[in-house]
Each structure stands twice: as structure tokens, then as C-alpha cells.
Amino acid sequence: MHEPSSPPTGIAWRWALIGIVVVGTAAAFGYVGGWLAPHRLTPKRIVDQLQQNGGMHPGYRRNHAKGICVAGYFDSNGGAQAYSRAQVFAAGRTPVVGRLAIPGGNPYAPDSSAPIRSMGLRFTQPNGQQWRTGMNSMPVFLVSTPQAFYEQAQSSAPDPATGKPDPAKIKAFFAAHPESAPFLAWVKTAKPSASFATESYWSLDAFVFVDASGTRHAVRWRMVPVDAGAPVDGSKSDADYLSADLTQRLAKGPQRWKLMVTLANPGDPTNDATKAWPSDRKEIDAGTLVLDQATAQDSGPCRDINYDPLVLPDGIEASDDPLLPARSAAYADSYLRRTSEEAHLPGTTAAHPKPETKS
Amino acid sequence: MSAPSPMFALPARVLHWLMAILIVSMLFIGVGMVASVSETHDLLIRIHKPLGIAILVLAVIRIAVRLRYPPPPLPADLPALQKLAALASHWLLYILMLLMPLIGWAMLSAGGYPVMLSESLRLPPIFPVSPVAFAVLRHAHGFFALLLFLTFLAHMGAALYHGLIRRDGVLSSMAGRRLP
Ligand code: HEM
Ligand code: HEM
Numbered sequence: 001m002h003e004p005s006s007p008p009t010g011i012a013w014r015w016a017l018i019g020i021v022v023v024g025t026a027a028a029f030g031y032v033g034g035w036l037a038p039h040r041l042t043p044k045r046i047v048d049q050l051q052q053n054g055g056m057h058p059g060y061r062r063n064h065a066k067g068i069c070v071a072g073y074f075d076s077n078g079g080a081q082a083y084s085r086a087q088v089f090a091a092g093r094t095p096v097v098g099r100l101a102i103p104g105g106n107p108y109a110p111d112s113s114a115p116i117r118s119m120g121l122r123f124t125q126p127n128g129q130q131w132r133t134g135m136n137s138m139p140v141f142l143v144s145t146p147q148a149f150y151e152q153a154q155s156s157a158p159d160p161a162t163g164k165p166d167p168a169k170i171k172a173f174f175a176a177h178p179e180s181a182p183f184l185a186w187v188k189t190a191k192p193s194a195s196f197a198t199e200s201y202w203s204l205d206a207f208v209f210v211d212a213s214g215t216r217h218a219v220r221w222r223m224v225p226v227d228a229g230a231p232v233d234g235s236k237s238d239a240d241y242l243s244a245d246l247t248q249r250l251a252k253g254p255q256r257w258k259l260m261v262t263l264a265n266p267g268d269p270t271n272d273a274t275k276a277w278p279s280d281r282k283e284i285d286a287g288t289l290v291l292d293q294a295t296a297q298d299s300g301p302c303r304d305i306n307y308d309p310l311v312l313p314d315g316i317e318a319s320d321d322p323l324l325p326a327r328s329a330a331y332a333d334s335y336l337r338r339t340s341e342e343a344h345l346p347g348t349t350a351a352h353p354k355p356e357t358k359s
Numbered sequence: 360m361s362a363p364s365p366m367f368a369l370p371a372r373v374l375h376w377l378m379a380i381l382i383v384s385m386l387f388i389g390v391g392m393v394a395s396v397s398e399t400h401d402l403l404i405r406i407h408k409p410l411g412i413a414i415l416v417l418a419v420i421r422i423a424v425r426l427r428y429p430p431p432p433l434p435a436d437l438p439a440l441q442k443l444a445a446l447a448s449h450w451l452l453y454i455l456m457l458l459m460p461l462i463g464w465a466m467l468s469a470g471g472y473p474v475m476l477s478e479s480l481r482l483p484p485i486f487p488v489s490p491v492a493f494a495v496l497r498h499a500h501g502f503f504a505l506l507l508f509l510t511f512l513a514h515m516g517a518a519l520y521h522g523l524i525r526r527d528g529v530l531s532s533m534a535g536r537r538l539p
Contacts, residue, residue: 014523022516034394042394146396304490314479326396343491
């Protein structure tokens with residue numbers, strides 16, 4: 001016999017207690033992990049919806065699937081150094097690997113399918129820290145919360161009967177979301193441009209610059225083209241004019257953008273990307289982005305980069321904008337799907353990019 | 360009452376309970392953050408990385424302590440199969456508490472991410488940048504996390520079985536005191 005001199009009392013209760021502790025711990029784990037909380041908005045649900053809308057295209061991003069890799073550098077003029085201690089803002093040059101793209105989950109969509117272009121950039125500082133940013137060519141975003149983003153994606157899912165989004169659902173979404181009004185006003189006048197180079201790209205989300213003394217400054221930024229000429233409407237007959245235009249322009253010389261940083265006044269909303277800040281806010285010219293190379297995305301250096309907006313160097317921090325953590329989480333999920341497809345992991349559809357019709 | 364059973368050495372007990380709290384928290388933080396799109400996602404990930412590396416450091420110390428102070432023997436009358444299960448699960452726990460943080464660190468390296476433990480503290484990469492390796496390591500991180508959680512559940516169940524049913528001094532040799 002082992003130690004106890006008398007048999008334990010209440011043996012059934014003791015077994016029950018063990019069972020309750022073990023099952024209770026497992027249940028808590030299942031709840032926190034979302035398996036027992038099916039209604040929680042998770043990165044997986046958002047990306048599933050994007051995937052449903054854009055179609056299944058193994059190896060490609062689940063949003064902004066069609067794009068082209070670019071590379072170059074950022075020449076800082078030191079202008080933003082007083083507001084952020086990030087190394088990238090000290091006067092000098094930082095290498096950049098970027099990606100220009102159009103929104104949507106279909107890598108074969110015609111370039112005229114959306115009036116929006118996007119720019120993802122990864123700056124690699126000498127100290128090894130990185131600044132990654134994904135920007136869109138519009139002055140305001142269409143929603144302010146992840147939940148609304150998800151509902152908007154749901155409302156624009158293709159109808160199984162027609163294969164096209166149901167206009168009534170889209171209308172119903174916007175009727176229920178008055179915060180989208182500034183975006184809708186902008187989109188009425190917006191046209192798909194013939195070139196990536198003529199566009200401005202906005203951070204939309206607010207961030208916080210932290211200066212050398214630790215003082216925090218709420219900011220937004222945008223890339224403004226230098227000498228690219230006025231935007232011209234894109235062709236309707238050619239589906240892939242953007243990459244051709246970029247390659248032609250780069251053959252003549254590098255393309256440049258000014259990085260303009262806008263400082264918030266106290267009280268300007270930092271948690272709502274649907275609201276532009278008043279136009280009289282202080283702006284700083286932080287330097288020039290120079291892009292001098294382009295490569296097809298199937299083989300280019302941007303393919304395996306996740307332009308997660310929360311990969312930030314010391315001196316730049318997230319604001320309280322609720323879109324930021326949702327973007328970070330959803331991009332990570334999308335990144336895992338496409339890298340798993342590249343790796344041909346079991347349970348994934350192997351990545352087999354169609355040859356580009358034009359490059 | 361029989362003579363008090365020999366105890367685990369004090370450093371072993373302190374490390375055991377400290378790491379138990381940290382590792383179980385890490386498992387909950389991990390599954391919670393990947394299932395969340397709110398501010399919690401960002402907050403938890405900021406805790407996850409430095410805490411994971413702290414666990415790696417503690418695990419190395421702990422294995423040194425384990426080799427320096429051998430644990431008290433299991434009760435002589437414990438069935439051989441249970442002894443084997445105890446031994447195997449303990450080594451599995453040691454392996455996983457080392458492996459999990461190493462995989463986390465390696466997968467971020469393979470994904471080309473800077474491995475940031477704070478706003479400014481960056482660890483060097485421990486794996487070359489490779490999307491294929493990233494995908495494999497990221498899935499391994501999730502798989503071994505689940506294995507770690509299941510091993511922990513079995514471990515906790517077994518400890519309670521020793522403490523409440525067998526009352527053979529195994530639980531108190533780690534707890535430091537006897538249960539009623
Ligand atoms: C909660 C809101 C949002 C969600 C869930 C979302 C989701 C996504 C996903 C899943 C991707 C693919 C990521 C990858 O595989 O690497 C993506 C790409 C992108 N998103 Fe968003 N997005 C959101 C808001 C925004 C906003 C506000 C902006 C602009 C400021 C933006 C700009 C971009 C850009 C530029 C890319 C392409 C990055 C690249 O070229 O790799 N997104 N988005
Ligand atoms: C004892 C140590 C650790 C434990 C128990 C642990 C546990 C977990 C768990 C349970 C998950 C969720 C997995 C899933 O559901 O797929 C996770 C994800 C993750 N872990 Fe760890 N982890 C540890 C150490 C680390 C370390 C040291 C790092 C990095 C330095 C790290 C980085 C990550 C990242 C980046 C994710 C995924 C985030 C995402 O995909 O959005 N972990 N971890």
C-alpha cells in the first residue's frame with residue numbers, strides 16, 4: 001500500500017474535482033482560441049471572406065493580389081527628425097523594397113477594375129529595424145472599424161447566381177454606414193489611372209511619432225509624386241497597362257515621391273480613417289522616395305514580404321486606430337496561407353502562377 | 360503517517376511554479392492573439408515575444424538545475440507504465456519549453472521580420488529568410504503549442520491524481536506542502 005493510512009474520503013468527489021479542473025482548463029483554452037466562440041471576428045474569417053470575393057489563387061495575396069515589385073531607396077532630408085527618432089528620418093539614405101498594386105483578391109483582374117492603386121514599402125534601417133507601410137491612393141478609407149470592413153467585404157461578395165456582387169447588398173451596407181460618405185464622395189470623381197507613378201499614396205491610418213525626448217506626435221503620411229505629370233485615365237481595352245507603364249517610365253529614369261508627414265492638432269481623430277484632417281495642418285517634407293527597379297511579383301523581392309503596418313522601428317508607433325491591429329492580424333493570416341501554398345504544404349493548393357500576359 | 364517524502368530542491372520548485380504560470384499564460388496568449396483583430400491582438404503579441412524569450416532563458420537554467428539536483432524518486436509502488444508515462448511526459452515538457460521559443464524566433468527570422476522584443480530591442484535572426492521555412496515553422500509553432508497544451512493537461516491531471524487519489528507525496532514534493 002502507498003502512504004495514506006486510511007483510504008481517502010469522498011473518492012468520487014476527488015475524481016470529479018480532477019475532471020472539472022482538466023475539462024474547465026480545456027474549455028477556457030477553446031474559448032480564448034475562438035474555437036468555442038464562433039461569432040468572434042477573427043483574422044481567419046476576414047481573410048476567408050476576401051478569398052471568397054477574389055477567388056482562390058494559390059500563392060497570391062488575399063487582397064491587393066495584383067501588383068509588381070519595385071526597389072530603390074529613401075533619401076531623408078532630416079526634416080522629420082525633430083518629431084521621430086527613427087533612424088530612417090536622420091539625413092541619409094535607406095534602402096527600400098516595395099510593391100505597387102491594385103486592390104482586390106484577383107491577380108488577373110484588369111487594371112481598370114478599381115480606381116485605387118496601392119504602395120507597400122519596407123525600409124531597412126542600418127540598425128536592422130524595419131519600417132513597413134501599406135498605403136492607398138485615396139484620401140480617406142471607406143470604413144473605420146474591422147467589423148465594418150468585414151461587413152463591407154460580405155456585402156460585395158459575388159452572388160452565386162450572377163457571379164457579380166449584388167448592388168442591393170452594397171447599397172444596404174452603405175446606407176447603414178454613414179461614415180463611408182467622404183469615401184463615396186471621393187470615389188464618384190475617381191478614375192482608374194494609367195500609371196502608378198502619377199498617384200499619391202496615403203497612410204490613412206494615424207500613427208505616433210516619438211521624438212528623441214520621448215514626446216509623442218500623432219501623424220499621418222503620404223507619398224506625393226514629383227515630376228510624374230498629371231494622372232491620365234487608364235485604357236479600358238488593355239488589362240495590364242500599369243506594369244507596362246511603370247517599366248517604360250523606369251527605362252527613362254527613376255520615379256520619385258516626396259514623403260509628406262501631417263501633424264495632428266490636439267483633438268484630430270486618430271482612430272477613424274474615414275475622417276480626413278483639416279487641410280491647414282502642419283506638414284513636413286521628410287525626404288524623397290526614389291524607385292528605380294521593377295520586377296514581376298512572381299519572382300520579385302516583394303513576393304515574400306508581408307507589408308504589415310505594425311512592423312515599425314523605434315520612433316514610430318501605432319495609434320489607437322482599430323484598423324491597425326486588424327490589418328496586422330489579417331495580413332499575417334494571408335501571409336501564412338500564401339507561403340504555405342508556396343511551400344506545397346499538405347492541405348494547401350499548390351501555387352502555380354499563370355505566366356503573366358504582359359509584364 | 361509515513362515519513363515526509365523527499366522534496367524537489369528549492370530552486371527546482373521555484374522554477375517549476377514560475378514557469379508553469381508563464382508557459383500556461385503563453386499558451387492562452389498565443390491562441391488568443393491569433394484569434395483576435397482588436398487592440399488585444401497587438402497588446403498580446405507585444406507580451407508574447409519577450410515572454411517567450413524569457414521562457415527560453417529560464418528553460419536553459421531549469422535544465423541545468425534538473426541535472427544538478429536530481430528529483431526525488433517516484434513512489435516505489437507506482438505501476439511501471441505510470442512511471443514510464445511520468446518520465447516521458449517530463450522530458451517532453453522540457454523539450455517543448457525549449458523548442459517553442461526557438462521555433463517562434465526562427466519563424467520570424469525565416470519570414471524576414473525583425474525580431475523585436477520591445478520598441479527598440481531587436482534580436483538577430485537565427486534562420487535564413489525563406490518563405491517555405493517560414494510556413495513550416497509557423498505551422499510547427501501551432502502544432503507543438505497544441506501538443507504542449509495537451510501534455511500540460513495530462514500533467515496537471517496526473518499531479519491531481521497523485522495529490523487527491525493516491526495521496527502518495529508526489530504532488531507535495533513539488534508543492535512544498537501536503538494537500539488535505
Ligand atoms: C481592417 C481593415 C483591412 C483589412 C482586413 C485588410 C486586409 C488586407 C489583406 C489580407 C491584405 C493582403 C496581405 C498580404 O498577403 O501580404 C492586404 C493588402 C494591402 N492592404 Fe489592406 N486591409 C485593411 C485596411 C487597409 C487600409 C486602411 C489600407 C491603406 C492605408 C490598406 C492597404 C493595403 C495595401 C497597400 C496592401 C498591399 C500590400 C502589398 O502590396 O503587399 N489596407 N489588406
Ligand atoms: C514557450 C514559448 C511559447 C509558447 C508556449 C508559444 C505559444 C504560441 C501559441 C499557442 C501561438 C498560437 C498558435 C496558433 O494558434 O497557430 C503562438 C503564435 C505565435 N508566436 Fe508563440 N509561443 C512561444 C514563444 C514564442 C516566441 C519566443 C516568439 C517570437 C520571438 C513567438 C512568436 C509567435 C508569433 C509571431 C505567433 C503568431 C502570430 C500570428 O500568426 O499572428 N512565440 N505562439
